[in-house]
Amino acid sequence: MPPRRAIHKVTLQLTAGNTPVAELGKMLGQTGVALIEVKRRYDELSAPQRGDVVPAVVTVFDDRSVTLELRTPPTSFLIKRALNAKGSARPGHDPGSTLTREALRAIAVRKLPDLNTADVEAAMRTIAGTARSMGVTVAGQ
Structure with a gap:
């Protein structure tokens, strides 16, 4: 199997634990990923920082898989x-x-x-x- 190739990488600054799907849709809609799954994973990872603005680097690969990497608040x-x-x-x-x-x-x-x-x-x-x-x-x- 060939290695995955990143096709889209974006940094989102969203409110931790309460991400609106519409905000994700604006940035990731054209990539074809499952927005609900991305929202669920972001909310799960950022739950301890609920209420803070927590940036996340979202990388979308050619097989439509996604990785999330949280950063510290601005x-x-x-x-x-x-x-x-x-x-x-x-x-x-x-x-x-x-x-x-x-x-x-x-x-x-x-x-x-x-x-x-x-x-x-x-x-x-x-x-x-x-x-x-x-x-x-x-x-x-």
Whole structure:
């Protein structure tokens, strides 16, 4: 049997544990895969993170089989959740909320698997940069 060949690869950012089939249909409908099965597998894999936005890399193969690979939630989502607010309406002009060092470290540790570093301090600097671009100040900087 020849090896499977990937024919379609897409990253979806969906709400964990409660994926609407319509959202999957927009991105995967043309591939001919069973959307209900993809939804069921995504909801099952992302159930522990219910309510979070959890990106998934969906790879469709030429035999219509599918693999799902979950990623960590987007950094901006984690920052907003830690603040219980949005960033500044005008970043760089109007100050937004302040993110504590503890919250910054917690976000960095959670994002570590998807970042290109294994150092928590470097990850914290990356997350702090994202926070600054959102108009959020980081305490102690």
